[in-house]
Amino acid sequence: xxxxVVFKSAWLPYLLVAPQIAxxxxxxxxxAFQAVxxxxxxxxxxxxxxxxxxxxxxxxxxxxxxxxxSFQTTAIFSLLVASLGLSISLLLAVAADRIVRGAFVFKTLxxxxxxxxxxxxxxxxAFLFAPSIGILGYxxxxxxxxxxxxxxxxxxxxxxxxxxxxxxxxxNFLFFLAGLQSIPRSLMEAAAIDGASPFRRFWTIVxxxxxxxxxxxxxxxxxxxxxxxxxxxxxxxxxxxAASTQILVYKVYxxxxxxxxxxxxxxxxxxxxxxxxxxSVIQFRxxxxxxxx
Amino acid sequence: MTAFYxxxxxxxxxxxxxxxxxxxxxxxxxxDQILAVPMPLIPGDQLINNYSQVLSAGxxxxxxxxxxxxxxxxxxxxxxxxxxxxxxxxxxAFAIVFFRFPLRNFFFWMIFITxxxxxxxxxxxxxxxxxxxxxxxxxxxLTLPLIASATATFLFRQFFFTIxxxxxxAARMDGAGPMRFFWDVxxxxxxxxxxxxxxxxxxxxxxxxxxxxxxxTQESMYTTVIGIKRMITAGDAATEWNLVMATAIxxxxxxxxxxILMQRWFVKGxxxxxx
Numbered sequence: 001x002x003x004x005v006v007f008k009s010a011w012l013p014y015l016l017v018a019p020q021i022a023x024x025x026x027x028x029x030x031x032a033f034q035a036v037x038x039x040x041x042x043x044x045x046x047x048x049x050x051x052x053x054x055x056x057x058x059x060x061x062x063x064x065x066x067x068x069x070s071f072q073t074t075a076i077f078s079l080l081v082a083s084l085g086l087s088i089s090l091l092l093a094v095a096a097d098r099i100v101r102g103a104f105v106f107k108t109l110x111x112x113x114x115x116x117x118x119x120x121x122x123x124x125x126a127f128l129f130a131p132s133i134g135i136l137g138y139x140x141x142x143x144x145x146x147x148x149x150x151x152x153x154x155x156x157x158x159x160x161x162x163x164x165x166x167x168x169x170x171x172n173f174l175f176f177l178a179g180l181q182s183i184p185r186s187l188m189e190a191a192a193i194d195g196a197s198p199f200r201r202f203w204t205i206v207x208x209x210x211x212x213x214x215x216x217x218x219x220x221x222x223x224x225x226x227x228x229x230x231x232x233x234x235x236x237x238x239x240x241x242a243a244s245t246q247i248l249v250y251k252v253y254x255x256x257x258x259x260x261x262x263x264x265x266x267x268x269x270x271x272x273x274x275x276x277x278x279x280s281v282i283q284f285r286x287x288x289x290x291x292x293x
Numbered sequence: 294m295t296a297f298y299x300x301x302x303x304x305x306x307x308x309x310x311x312x313x314x315x316x317x318x319x320x321x322x323x324x325d326q327i328l329a330v331p332m333p334l335i336p337g338d339q340l341i342n343n344y345s346q347v348l349s350a351g352x353x354x355x356x357x358x359x360x361x362x363x364x365x366x367x368x369x370x371x372x373x374x375x376x377x378x379x380x381x382x383x384x385x386a387f388a389i390v391f392f393r394f395p396l397r398n399f400f401f402w403m404i405f406i407t408x409x410x411x412x413x414x415x416x417x418x419x420x421x422x423x424x425x426x427x428x429x430x431x432x433x434x435l436t437l438p439l440i441a442s443a444t445a446t447f448l449f450r451q452f453f454f455t456i457x458x459x460x461x462x463a464a465r466m467d468g469a470g471p472m473r474f475f476w477d478v479x480x481x482x483x484x485x486x487x488x489x490x491x492x493x494x495x496x497x498x499x500x501x502x503x504x505x506x507x508x509x510t511q512e513s514m515y516t517t518v519i520g521i522k523r524m525i526t527a528g529d530a531a532t533e534w535n536l537v538m539a540t541a542i543x544x545x546x547x548x549x550x551x552x553i554l555m556q557r558w559f560v561k562g563x564x565x566x567x568x
Contacts, residue, residue, distance in 0.1 A: 003458060003461070012392070013388040026422065094298075098294070099299060112553060120545060133327060169305075252413070277409045280408060
């Protein structure tokens with residue numbers, strides 16, 4: 001799209017874009033460049049001696065079982081978060097779309113967790129599931145489950161998935177609801193007159209028409225699980241026990257900040273950047289396709 | 294079927310609200326009441342004690358910074374990020390849409406590409422840049438690196454394309470320069486977009502975690518969200534959960550109020566910035 005009417009000035013447009021471009025260069029491009037550069041260096045433990053090692057850091061990463069395990073953990077975690085988050089929100093959105101009375105109240109009561117920081121969501125659920133004092137930990141123990149997320153890796157994974165899904169439901173819910181409300185009523189009525197049951201109507205009409213929203217949310221939820229859940233993990237398990245909840249972004253932080261392995265951590269950052277860029281490209285190509293028809 | 298829909302929604306609301314309820318109850322109890330498993334599920338009488346304790350003095354065993362101070366820090370951070378993003382994005386989008394100039398597309402792509410670099414990925418090098426600029430433990434360090442936003446620039450760009458050419462034409466015929474046109478026409482028309490972005494960016498700023506965690510070392514610069522993390526010490530029994538939960542409630546109230554009170558703009562902003 002281009003405007004027909006434009007203003008002319010030799011300097012004003014540069015002045016107007018300058019603040020954003022300056023911040024972008026200083027805080028985006030320069031650090032990103034640094035991350036790539038660092039990933040090709042190797043530093044001794046005291047930071048006194050630095051050596052250019054080409055792709056040695058990357059080779060070391062892919063030979064490292066801990067790193068490959070972190071990949072696997074991230075895959076399981078993001079799959080669980082995305083699938084549970086999407087199905088629960090879809091169910092809620094379908095219900096909210098169908099009712100008339102009280103719709104606004106239900107909507108308000110469902111969207112507020114969007115405002116909760118991931119770290120706080122983590123703290124809340126860690127408190128509920130705390131092995132010795134948590135109310136849910138207590139209930140589980142009454143049922144005979146030896147619950148302890150601080151010792152049991154599966155329990156830890158359940159905790160971070162529950163906290164992450166809980167925080168993301170409101171976001172998915174709003175998008176599904178907007179998608180559902182854009183489906184023409186006449187389609188549904190026609191199917192109802194033809195005698196299709198509510199379930200049949202959902203699977204043959206609503207679900208296919210909702211697929212652009214679903215796909216969009218799938219990508220957003222995977223990105224969310226990859227990056228934004230850092231706060232959830234840091235406030236609950238800190239990647240433990242025995243790295244069972246150490247997702248990739250947490251490992252970048254742990255290796256870079258706590259273990260001070262700058263080269264290895266930067267190489268991990270670069271791999272993560274590549275994953276994000278791939279996900280964004282998929283998303284943009286998809287949006288372009290959708291716009292065309 | 295209607296009864297089923299109401300059942301689903303009621304269950305959903307209960308599950309979503311349950312952690313909030315338990316948090317609130319815990320924030321009104323004494324620590325001993327929480328440690329006596331299972332803790333009561335009816336609010337206690339320590340509400341005023343706990344909240345005034347955290348607001349003025351913080352916890353006694355973990356971080357001892359007053360939460361009142363942290364909330365001011367969070368508020369400054371959220372407001373500067375929200376208004377800063379809106380300000381630099383609206384003028385750069387204005388330049389990109391209403392001017393023709395060399396490098397216009399280059400600048401546009403430069404902003405566009407930042408969409409693909411989440412903060413968490415380049416956090417350590419960004420930390421180094423901020424440290425080199427001497428901005429650790431400062432409001433500038435907390436806000437400036439998070440202020441550039443491709444999404445806001447996009448939203449304004451999309452919106453500016455819908456402003457009829459006739460308006461710009463009329464302004465030019467009447468002898469208005471570009472900045473006059475910006476102040477008198479573009480800015481008033483953008484009110485709704487600005488409100489929508491404000492909600493999203495306020496929450497984004499308030500809820501920042503990793504960044505303030507890294508660059509603040511003095512307790513006086515802590516934000517509320519990291520204050521909570523600093524109050525949770527190792528071991529269930531050592532943490533003063535009643536105070537942590539009171540702080541959690543205080544950390545949730547401002548952004549939740551913004552979402553609920555500005556719901557209309559929030560939904561609009563969310564659906565539009567992302568699509």
